[in-house]
Amino acid sequence: xxxxxxxxxxxxxxxxxxxxxxxxxxxxxxxxxxxxxxxxxxxxxxxxxxxxxxxxxxxxxxxxxxxxxxxxxxxxxxxxxxxxxxxxxxxxxxxxxxxxxxxxxxxxxxxxxxxxxxxxx
Amino acid sequence: xxxxxxxxxxxxxxxxxxxxxxxxxxxxxxxxxxxxxxxxxxxxxxxxxxxxxxxxxxxxxxxxxxxxxxxxxxxxxxxxxxxxxxxxxxxxxxxxxxxxxxxxxx
Numbered sequence: 001x002x003x004x005x006x007x008x009x010x011x012x013x014x015x016x017x018x019x020x021x022x023x024x025x026x027x028x029x030x031x032x033x034x035x036x037x038x039x040x041x042x043x044x045x046x047x048x049x050x051x052x053x054x055x056x057x058x059x060x061x062x063x064x065x066x067x068x069x070x071x072x073x074x075x076x077x078x079x080x081x082x083x084x085x086x087x088x089x090x091x092x093x094x095x096x097x098x099x100x101x102x103x104x105x106x107x108x109x110x111x112x113x114x115x116x117x118x119x120x121x
Numbered sequence: 122x123x124x125x126x127x128x129x130x131x132x133x134x135x136x137x138x139x140x141x142x143x144x145x146x147x148x149x150x151x152x153x154x155x156x157x158x159x160x161x162x163x164x165x166x167x168x169x170x171x172x173x174x175x176x177x178x179x180x181x182x183x184x185x186x187x188x189x190x191x192x193x194x195x196x197x198x199x200x201x202x203x204x205x206x207x208x209x210x211x212x213x214x215x216x217x218x219x220x221x222x223x224x225x226x227x
Contacts, residue, residue: 100171106218107211114165
């Protein structure tokens with residue numbers, strides 16, 4: 001079955017960067033897009049970006065442009081999300097989530113367990 | 122950016138009743154690009170409905186979706202105790218692929 005295993009808790013100071021990994025299994029990694037979605041404590045869902053592993057094409061929300069980098073390694077079936085210049089408001093649970101199908105893209109259906117990123121001085 | 126506004130913010134009902142949750146988009150969204158999610162406390166969201174009205178695999182038949190253009194709805198026919206959680210709508214028409222702010226069913 002489709003599984004997405006994310007890296008663990010990340011504690012960072014303001015101004016630092018964080019990289020979250022997402023290891024995929026149970027399906028052809030190259031065949032489906034991956035979304036990154038975050039959820040601040042007690043808040044709703046915020047779509048951050050999407051990557052096509054097969055060709056590296058990415059889309060990202062305006063809020064994160066210039067600060068976010070999405071990559072995917074098809075050899076290891078691991079996707080990465082790097083967020084730079086962290087601020088306190090970046091404290092959130094970060095999810096990777098595979099697209100439901102090849103079309104439409106941007107429809108997260110299979111979710112990782114989430115990675116808590118905490119930004120504190 | 123397409124803004125999705127869900128209503129009501131909180132819906133108070135009893136088991137066995139019918140729930141209707143609404144989501145309004147700031148611009149028209151194709152029906153194949155609209156979805157609903159359920160999120161239980163401490164869990165990742167779960168895809169309920171995609172393509173406006175198609176249930177995701179394993180989703181009970183009491184969940185149904187409808188709508189077009191800018192107005193979409195999720196109906197839960199007969200509420201079960203485990204349905205009293207939070208629901209989000211989402212569009213995947215144009216990036217950013219935005220979510221609504223959520224409706225809490227209590």
